[in-house]
Amino acid sequence: MSKIDSPDPEGLMLPVPGVDYGPLDGLLGYALRRAQNALYLDFYRATADWDVSPQRFAALVLIARNPGLRQGLLGQAMGLHRSGALRLTDWLTAQGWAERRDAPDDARAWGLYLTPNGKRRLVKLEAAVAAHDRALLAALGDSGAALKAGLERLAWVATAQSTAPDNQPRRQKP
Amino acid sequence: MSKIDSPDPEGLMLPVPGVDYGPLDGLLGYALRRAQNALYLDFYRATADWDVSPQRFAALVLIARNPGLRQGLLGQAMGLHRSGALRLTDWLTAQGWAERRDAPDDARAWGLYLTPNGKRRLVKLEAAVAAHDRALLAALGDSGAALKAGLERLAWVATAQSTAPDNQPRRQKP
């Protein structure tokens, strides 16, 4: 059997020998992108049996931990626009893993809940993801905890820079 | 003047008070996603005057540092499929920042080069991105260098896990 078209390990952002990366190698942001690329692919491998993206996994967790969560609040927690939260919720309900119920206190809003099917799915996913994370931390050894703390600090610092009052040349869309 | 529809700081993956994040808060991968989200938005703010995504910036750098770079090699360095490298190159040439020239040794291939316009653009972009990175590192203090080293280690570890011979339940597409 011969390979058909592209059986390459695509998406694997490996440093290519002979290519000069110039200033990229020195940038914190580029190191972050490389790490996220590798981790994303590894997440897919670890959860290959269930075909759920990191984002969808996060949504399942948030709904499970906050039964009756508003669609809008789900979007806010995940950095999504309302319309993105809508599509995410549509997908989860189409899978039969989540459902919308009327919110008792506001007739405009939905409350989101996991179905029994969704709960069963999440139990397996959480186990796989936790095992995957433990394996990573084990491979990183002592530096793992420091790395996580550093990332949280970085998120905070970058957010502070973005939202500082003196730093507001916000992007203009055409 | 009143706001029209959605002037919210969208995309800003902030922890929402009152929402239980469950296991997400403990995951290295989730901390990484939060940091990348914040850094991405901050990158856009820092380069708002030029409207270039991190990916397009990286492509400009790679072409500048490796004149005559093949389209396919560009894609490989950036973790893209051939078709993705094509679209990226199309965009860069449409801006007048890069151009395709015949490769001397292989009539199938192109060599990629920056135009004078592209070079001028890159000089400004590199300065803005470098200043942005310096500001981040300054805000992080001593932990900045350790964080970068940790990220590089993480990328290596995750890649090793993904590609280990005993770990190959690769994702099947339908």
Add this chain to the structure above:
DNA sequence: TATTGTTATACTCTATAACTATA
């Protein structure tokens, strides 16, 4: 037979804008 790049197509993710129903 394999590789480089192309065309055509499609799916995901995300956003904007305009709309409805409710507050």
Add this chain to the structure above:
DNA sequence: TATAGTTATAGAGTATAACAATA
């Protein structure tokens, strides 16, 4: 007048598949 969610649409980004030219 503002908010929760929806609809419609658009643009990135990325992938697959089939193809031509070249190696």
